[in-house]
Amino acid sequence: MSNQASTLFDKVWDAHVVRKIADGPDVFFIDRHFIHEVTSPVAFLGLESRNIGVMYPERTFATADHNTPTLNQHLPVQDPLSANQLKALETNSAKYGISHWGLGHARNGIVHVVGPENGITLPGMTIVCGDSHTSTHGAFGAIAFGIGTSEVEMVLSSQCIMQPKPKKMRVNVNGTLGKGVTPKDVTLYIISKLTTAGATGYFVEYAGDVFRNMSMEGRMTVCNMSIEMGARGGMIAPDETTFAYINGREQAPKGEKWDKALAYWKTLKTDEDAVFDKEYTFDAADIEPMITYGTNPGMGQGISRAIPTSDQVEGGKATYDKSLNYMGFHENESMLGKKIDYVFIGSCTNGRIEDFRAFASIVKGRKKADNVTAWVVPGSHIVEAQIKEEGILDILTDAGFELRQPGCSACLAMNDDKIPAGKYAVSTSNRNFEGRQGPGARTLLASPLVAAAAAVTGVVTDPRELL
Amino acid sequence: MAYDKFTILKSTAVPLPIENVDTDQIIPARFLKATKREGFGDNLFRDWRYNGDDTPKQDFVLNNPIYSGKILVGGHNFGSGSSREHAAWAIYDYGFRCVVSSFFADIFKGNSLNIGILPVQVSAAFLDKIFLAIEADPNAELEVNLPDQKIIILSTGESESFDINGYKKHNLMNGFDDIDYLQAMKNEIREFETERIY
Numbered sequence: 001m002s003n004q005a006s007t008l009f010d011k012v013w014d015a016h017v018v019r020k021i022a023d024g025p026d027v028f029f030i031d032r033h034f035i036h037e038v039t040s041p042v043a044f045l046g047l048e049s050r051n052i053g054v055m056y057p058e059r060t061f062a063t064a065d066h067n068t069p070t071l072n073q074h075l076p077v078q079d080p081l082s083a084n085q086l087k088a089l090e091t092n093s094a095k096y097g098i099s100h101w102g103l104g105h106a107r108n109g110i111v112h113v114v115g116p117e118n119g120i121t122l123p124g125m126t127i128v129c130g131d132s133h134t135s136t137h138g139a140f141g142a143i144a145f146g147i148g149t150s151e152v153e154m155v156l157s158s159q160c161i162m163q164p165k166p167k168k169m170r171v172n173v174n175g176t177l178g179k180g181v182t183p184k185d186v187t188l189y190i191i192s193k194l195t196t197a198g199a200t201g202y203f204v205e206y207a208g209d210v211f212r213n214m215s216m217e218g219r220m221t222v223c224n225m226s227i228e229m230g231a232r233g234g235m236i237a238p239d240e241t242t243f244a245y246i247n248g249r250e251q252a253p254k255g256e257k258w259d260k261a262l263a264y265w266k267t268l269k270t271d272e273d274a275v276f277d278k279e280y281t282f283d284a285a286d287i288e289p290m291i292t293y294g295t296n297p298g299m300g301q302g303i304s305r306a307i308p309t310s311d312q313v314e315g316g317k318a319t320y321d322k323s324l325n326y327m328g329f330h331e332n333e334s335m336l337g338k339k340i341d342y343v344f345i346g347s348c349t350n351g352r353i354e355d356f357r358a359f360a361s362i363v364k365g366r367k368k369a370d371n372v373t374a375w376v377v378p379g380s381h382i383v384e385a386q387i388k389e390e391g392i393l394d395i396l397t398d399a400g401f402e403l404r405q406p407g408c409s410a411c412l413a414m415n416d417d418k419i420p421a422g423k424y425a426v427s428t429s430n431r432n433f434e435g436r437q438g439p440g441a442r443t444l445l446a447s448p449l450v451a452a453a454a455a456v457t458g459v460v461t462d463p464r465e466l467l
Numbered sequence: 468m469a470y471d472k473f474t475i476l477k478s479t480a481v482p483l484p485i486e487n488v489d490t491d492q493i494i495p496a497r498f499l500k501a502t503k504r505e506g507f508g509d510n511l512f513r514d515w516r517y518n519g520d521d522t523p524k525q526d527f528v529l530n531n532p533i534y535s536g537k538i539l540v541g542g543h544n545f546g547s548g549s550s551r552e553h554a555a556w557a558i559y560d561y562g563f564r565c566v567v568s569s570f571f572a573d574i575f576k577g578n579s580l581n582i583g584i585l586p587v588q589v590s591a592a593f594l595d596k597i598f599l600a601i602e603a604d605p606n607a608e609l610e611v612n613l614p615d616q617k618i619i620i621l622s623t624g625e626s627e628s629f630d631i632n633g634y635k636k637h638n639l640m641n642g643f644d645d646i647d648y649l650q651a652m653k654n655e656i657r658e659f660e661t662e663r664i665y
Contacts, residue, residue, distance in 0.1 A: 018652075018655060018656055018659045019652065019655065021634050022633075023632050023633035023634060024632050024633060024634025024635065025632070025634060025635075027649070027652065027656075029656070029659055029660070029663070031663065031665045032665070038499050038500070038551075039499075039550070039551065039552070041501075041502035041503075042502070042503065042504045042552075045502075045503065045504075046468065046646070049468075050646065052646075052650065055653070055656070056660065066496075066499075067500070079500075081500035081501070082500060084500075084502055085500055085502055088502045122665065124664075124665075125665055130550060130551075130552075131549075131550055132548065132549050132550040132574060134550075146549075146550035146574055147550060147574070147577075148550055148551075148552035148555070148574065148577065148578035148581060149552040149553075149578075150552060150578065150581035150582060150644070150645070150646075151577075151581070153646060154645055154646055154649055157646060157649065157650065158646070158649035158650065158652075158653060158656055159656060159660065160649055160656055161645075162634075162645045162648070162649075163577075164632065166573075196487055196544065196547055197487070197543070197544040197547065197570060197572070200544070200547075200570070200571075200572060200573055201573060227548075227574075230544070230547065230572060230573065232573050232574070260664075261664070264664065296487050296489065296547070315486050315487070315543070316486060316542075318484070318485075319485055319486040319487065319542065322485065412491075412496040413496060413497065414496045414497060414499065414500070421519065431489075431491065431548060431549075433489045433491040433492065433548060434491070434492060434514065435491060435492070435495055435514045436491050436496075439495070439514055439519065440514075440519070
């Protein structure tokens, strides 16, 4: 085995297999487990009914994010069901000795934002959470993926889950990104090429110049969206950018531990002659600012293009027609100039400081369009503080935007931040499924730059014209 | 949570010939607020099944009394999207024990197996045959035979084999779950944990 060339994914996966079951899954050890209020309560109930405990409480971290309001977080949560789930997370965490950053805690925020920004997420780890966007943490060279509640119960009770090892895919993007083309556009482009099921059964490694030159925030955006093409997760080999990001963060290793960790992290890369089950290579020059026009994240294209006809896309005509009908769009129409009603910037995909810097770069000196309701939602309190410190809040306020408090918000609309039926929202989040942002809501997924351009013009606009 | 053992299931089936059925359609996020695993079947396919005023949408298959059964037959890439196990709970709670499609999203498939739903992946051609058989006769029965790993359209006699790993097959046929297995190997896990660098 040691003589054989292996991938980054192999190295991290194989180091975490406790037992291999013949004709079955691997018993797979989990270093870090994140929990939130929505997918954990039934897992804790399971522990109780079996009369078993939490094996390593120090390996699990709780944060409240899915249900939390983004206004008036100091007041009691109005929705009794949400309040009940938040209370359950608090009670269960206290009962089993799990760290809990609940509503109002200075480090509270979206789980996939707070893990990295506090140095809990590190290269070479295995990380799971009952949330499919756990793939975000792969940006650090960790194996990170979403799990169901039965598996949350497994991790709590044994620190392991049962997983068949996925196949391996590498996606290379080489060259230099053009003006106004961001990590979100890179991932929407890849998904549009591979389709929403194109990477199902695979774990993806992203490689090439574009990812090498990308910030950690950008890498998180890309890895976050891996699940949208069906991949369980995506990862990027750690490098100096990764180490510089981690160094000094609250829970990152320090002193001698740092030196030891760093030496290990430097071994975390794919060997030159390692083989992938599938490999794709794209040219950065082909990527435009992207926008989606349909009801899955694979239905995206360059913002200046016309909506494809059903014979130009994979899949059946009936499903395609259903999708365009839901969106109120037609084949061959241009996306540019379409009137929009809402803009949402935030989520575990684009709720980090760099995303608000990008948004502000277009908003600066302009005004929010009158026909647009905008929800500007930081990914965490730390991001919120940065927004204030860097003067971004002033830019937003001058342009007529209001900054909300952190949480998942309109990405999945479990709290009050719901897009009304029939309305169009340009959203920096990750899913444009029917009803995702509220029953009947119509979502156009895009980057923070495209969202900002829409927010100030009131219509779908190419951000390159405003840069 | 205990579930019904799965061996041979003979049942009529409910056809849903739509591709990329995502977990937000199976159970919208606003119905994930329970702290117990109860009643999710009521909101299965909520927004396809009911209008905004909670009246049933007559053209949706679950509201059509000619279709019923313990088998749900869906289009390509069934269960994409979120990791919410609630999607599988809703399908189970509604009364389905088996979902048939030509392709499943990974997490949904794993969640289903963990709670006692058998996901049966068939070829696109065989999926079409199933849809045709149900269209011809809504009372057409399918047999899903887990021991033999075979699915049969009883009205036409056509059949196809399906894959499942031996470990999961054994679990489903006996009503076992992974937590029992993991509890039994805690010493081995403890030993492994002491070697971890993190």
